[in-house]
Amino acid sequence: MTPGLAPLGLYIHWPFCARICPYCDFNVYRARGETDTLLAAMLRDLEGQARQLEREGMHRPLVSLHFGGGTPSLMRPDQIAALIEAADRWFGFEDGIEIGLEANPKEAAGFADIVAAGVNRLSLGVQSFDDDVLRRLGRDHDGNSARRALDTLLALDVRHSADLIYAWAGQSLDDWVAEMDALLGAGVRHVSPYQLTIEPGTAFGKRADRGELLIVDEDEGARFFEVTQSVLSDGGVPAYEISNHAASASDQSRHNRLYWEGADWLGLGPGAHGRWGESGRGGRRATAALRRPADYIARVSLAGTGLEPIEILSSKDEAAERILMGLRTMDGLDRDCLRAKTSHDIDTDTSLDFARQGLVSLSQDRIALTPAGRLYADRIAQELVPE
Known part of the structure; x- marks a missing residue:
């Protein structure tokens, strides 16, 4: 890694889905027709962002590359390989780079081809093994296809993760424990359990606005969360972040750690966000790409990049982001790093009050x-x- 610069990752957003889930508020669109025009725009945008970092004196090799979405497992292997090759050409890869991709169980037949294209970590959106639950969540796979996809994934020589959704209205703790036990019994080494949340503007959000009960109440949600921590920890997959559990440090998501630790990443593709730089180096840059694929493609054609104008965060806004993300990890927030990057520290009186309440552990250099x-x-x- 370049001395003095934070690790750098690349997030690639593929915005298309075969079906849009009713709880999803990501920048997604129904997959239709030809996608190579978008791929060409993304490749040109990647070049433009590489040249931008060169001009800023912040160009360096990538430590991680992550395909999210949307459903990036809908991409053809040659499209995946083209983006990986271009990223290596424009940035170079650090030894041991993590190249991850989020996968739908329905695309399990193509997992080996995705790995052959250069991906070395697959994250499987299991969500549940129960057919009724999957229908309730609007998923386009059933329990048997989730099990088959998990078997396919675990047979490949790649790092892996599996996602589950819990705390939906009517779910029992026994049923939730059974879902987690199914993953643990299969030998999954990284689990990302997410409480179902209702986001404004989604199909679930509109149903909730009409008075429909879709999630458990706050107290029951807390109980579900506590049981989740206990079952997964006892099963050898303890939490290293609030919603992520790994059997060992090598099983953790290296890309997501960039977010939580306040490192740098570029966002590529419609609606993708990025963060790079810091207050002491001209300010922390916040980037966002145009959301609609057609608008993104047009912007790249015109300007060589799909990004909106780059925003320079204030040192306080940068500190707020670093505090919010850093506290999510079990290691906590490095206060020395926060002060060095932003010239700000946490609010001392508030932190002491939280420590007295038993909500935080506090030292001079970490919370x-x-x-x-x-x-x-x-x-x-x-x-x-x-303040």
């Missing part, structure tokens, strides 16, 4: 949430941002 504090992570982070 971390306790198990009790993890239930209130976002609120605690917001209140720790200095």
Whole structure:
């Protein structure tokens, strides 16, 4: 890694899905027709961003590359390979780079081809093994296809993860434990369990606005969260971040750690966001690409990049982001790093108050949430941002 610069990752957003899930508020569109025009725009955008970092003196090799979406497992292997090759050509890869991709169980027949294209970590969107639950969640796969996809994934020589969704209205704790036990019994080494949330503007959001009960209440949600931590930890897959559990440090998501640790990443593709730089090097840059694929393609054609004008974050806004993300990990927030990057520290009086309540563990150089504090992570982070 280049001395003095944070690790650099690349997030690639493929915005197309075969079906749009009713709980999803990501930038997604129904997959239709030809996609090579978008691929060509993304390749040109990648070149433009590489040249931008060169001009800023912040160009360096990538430590991670992650395909998200949308459903990037809908991409053809040659499209995946083209983006990986271009990323290597324009940036270079650090030894041991993680190249991850989020996969739908329905595309399991193509997993080996995805790996052959250069991917070395697959994240499988299992969500549930129960057919009724999958229908309720609007998924386009069933329990048997989830099991077959998991078997296919575990037979490949790649690092892996599996996602589950829980805390939907009517779910019992016994049923939830059975879902987790199924993953643990299969030998999954990384689990990402997500509580179902209702986002405005989604199909679930509109149903909730009409009074439909779709998720458990706050107290029951807390109980589900506590059981999740206990079952997965006892099963040898403890939490290293609030919604992510790994059997060992080598099984952790290296790309996601860039977000939580306040490192740098570029966003490529419609609606993708990026962050790079810091207050002491001209400011932390916040990038966002145009959301609609047609608009993104047109912007790249005109300007050589699909990005909106780059925003320079204030040192306080940068500190707020670093506090919010850093507190999500079990290691907690490195206060020395926060002060060095932003010239800000956490709010001292508030942190002492949270420590007295048993919600955080606190030292001069680090603050971390306790198990009790993890239930209130976002609120605690917001209140720790200095005035």
